[in-house]
Amino acid sequence: MTESVPVRCPACRREHLYAAPSFPCVCGAPVAPPLDRRGTATAVTHRSWAEDWIRLRCGSCGRLDEWPHPELGCPCGTVLRIAVTERADVTEGTEVPEVTEVTEVTEARKGAVPRAAAAPETTAARPKPRRPFQPVTIRTARDAVTAAAVYLRWLGYQDIRRADQRPPTGIGIAARGLVAQVDPTVRPASLRDVECLWLTAMTESADCAYFSLAGYATDARTRADALGVPLFVLDLTGTPQPVNSPADELDGTGA
Template identity: 70%
Template sequence: MGDMPQSVAVCCPACRREHQYAAPSYPCVCGTPVAPPLDRRGTPSAVTHRVWAEEWVTVQCASCGRKSQWPHPELGCPCGTVVRIPVAGTLSEPGAEGTSGAAPRHRPAFQPVTIRTARDAVTAAALYLRWLGYRDIRRADQRPPNGIGLAARGLLAQVDPTVRPASVRDVECLWLTAMTESSDCAYFSLAGYAPQARTRADALGVPLFVLDLTGTPQPVNSHADALDSSAG
């Protein structure tokens, strides 16, 4: 069994309102829930701008020792301030890193995050890729024409949180970039895909997913079905 999430008192640095906060837990590939260890002595800070490296924290599973990256704990105060909760750091025991591609079978069901912002969409896609077994997920070196690029070992993904269906050009640009990097690719869209984009993706072998508001990627072509089934 994993540790129960800690609950700490958090004071908003802007309005000084006090909240009780417990970090969300995420499923390790072994099935054990893990949660970032909160630093009770740390000082919460207001998020004024986003830095990709600060969006994630490494947490070690107490059951199997695997280290994974999960979203940094944050709290939305009613005053409008996003408060970043201090984390005590990674656990002391070293963990075994997985390899790229699908992780071991018989894993628990995917645990989504509700999508309210563009950042949530990126987080949902990253969590899904990690659930599939991909490691070292990070911001892609090349910025795509639309949305956010994610890279992992052997995979390039594009997350499009806009309200416009993805176009043929969007799919082709992702495929071409992945080809130059000798990587597989996958596309995640909130608004779906233009009919021509789906046809082109089928021909190029690009998996297409639609992100519903619960944060669960839904396969929309056979290539995405094959990628999703690799986690079974």
């Protein structure tokens, strides 16, 4: 269980007891930001990607990713950004050491022939099965973006960040080789929304995916099928549901 820390609102001086939520890493292990018991919470007056997200390393597999900065809503209406320790921010570019396969270590102990000297295998290696997806409950527009980012990370995409180009509607996020759009409104995504996302992906030589809370207009779904754009609907549990064939394929095979 994550340790709770006292947090005082700088606006009304009310004190709260806060425990940081944990999010699932690709390996399935929970990742939670280390809270600074001596730090002071600050009021959120504006939003920026650099302040809303922090880089954390999974303690189980060593994977480095971006995760939502812990926040708390005070009854007075102030949104508090919770202080974290310096261990939460890791210098970019740090290499994650490779983990030796357990089977290789076992063979070495038994005196078996190393893999490099063994005869080549005739069958293709099977991809490692993914762990069950652990969704993030959606209560706000920011939760919808977080849910989409966690899902893309589960699929195997890396370096998830805010997209360089802002979409006409919704919020754009990007990963290595992918541009995605998250629409947290109650309006179904339109034909223009899908086409704009596809054009943005084409200019960046990347794949794309669309996440919507309210679904899609009929012509938008037809156009997405023709362009090969994966469409997902986000339910309030935070689980993306594929709604066309490209999305089914992406959900099944991953990045």
